[in-house]
Amino acid sequence: MSQVSIRDQIKKLVQLQTLDYDIYNFKKDLKDKPDFIEQLKTKFEDKKGNLKQLEDKLKTLLLDRKSKEGDLLAKEGEIAKANTQLFSLKTNKEYQAKLLEIEHMKADKSMIEEKILLLFDEIDSINAQIEKEKKIVTEEEKKLLAQKKEVDDSIKDIQERMSKLESERRLISPEVNPAYLSRYERILENKGGIALVPVKGHVCGGCFMNIPEQSINEIKMHDHFVFCEMCARILFLEDDL
Ligand SMILES: [Zn+2]
Incomplete structure (x- = not known):
């Protein structure tokens, strides 16, 4: 490789x-979006849990009332029977x-009736x-659907912006040596998402550590990366390009 080429x-x-x-950041964003929607859904399901609990409790109370009403009928039957027995x-x-x-x-019987009344109150x-x-x-x-729509819209927006960037990229990338490109x-x-950084005042623009003088001289030689x-x-030097 000649100097000009590097x-x-x-x-x-x-x-x-x-x-x-x-x-890179758009891709990361897109990767996080489905998780975010899942989190919203889980939160929503949790909130539905309260309702489910109440509905289960209602079912139990209704069954209890039905059974107590059965007890009441039976007791009334017993009383009627005993009343007829009185005469014999x-x-x-x-x-x-x-x-x-x-x-x-x-x-x-009145105890059962009292319990039934209490059950009516509780059911109400x-x-x-x-x-x-x-x-x-x-x-x-409603909130969940609105949030989901917002996320879906932003996914669409990101995808559009990304495809623009990617078509710009396709114009440039063939001009880079494939071995360099893959590295x-x-x-x-x-x-x-940051592979190439400027050296500014002997400091790496990526990790901010000191870059030795020798490396800076090597950059200026344009002999290799x-x-x-x-x-x-x-590494590269902004005013050396
Ligand atoms: Zn560095």
Whole structure:
């Protein structure tokens, strides 16, 4: 490689680097977007959890009420039966005993009725909470959809900008020696989208470590690529191009 050629290659790479830094960050952005949407969805599902809990509780209460209503019917049947038995009893003692039994059954019946009334109250309150929670979930869903749309729009925007940058890149990259290009691209991938950095006042523009005088002289010779010893990026001098 002649001196002119290395200088020329670096110039091309500087042009590429400007594009590639943006492309690298756009790609990273695009990679993060689906995760972000997943996070929003998970948060939303969590918020729906409250509603699910309330609905489960309602189901349990309704079943409980149904079973208590069954108990009530059974108890009423027992009382009716005992009442008819009253007339067939022979002795006063038997009669008094049956009356007492009926009193006990009636007491049981009112206890069941009381429990049913309490269940009605509890079910009303759960229903009110469910209505409230449903409104919250609807609001959250609206928010989620709006956020998702925002993300989708920004994905579209990034993709458009990226494809512009990539077509610009396609105009320049064939002018770089493939071996240099692949080396540059490897560094790009490993070093956060920055493969080529200027040396400014003896400091590497990538890692900010000192660059020895000897390396700076080598850069000026344009004989080969010079790398930062710390961060392994390709170095160049802005006013030397
Ligand atoms: Zn460095």
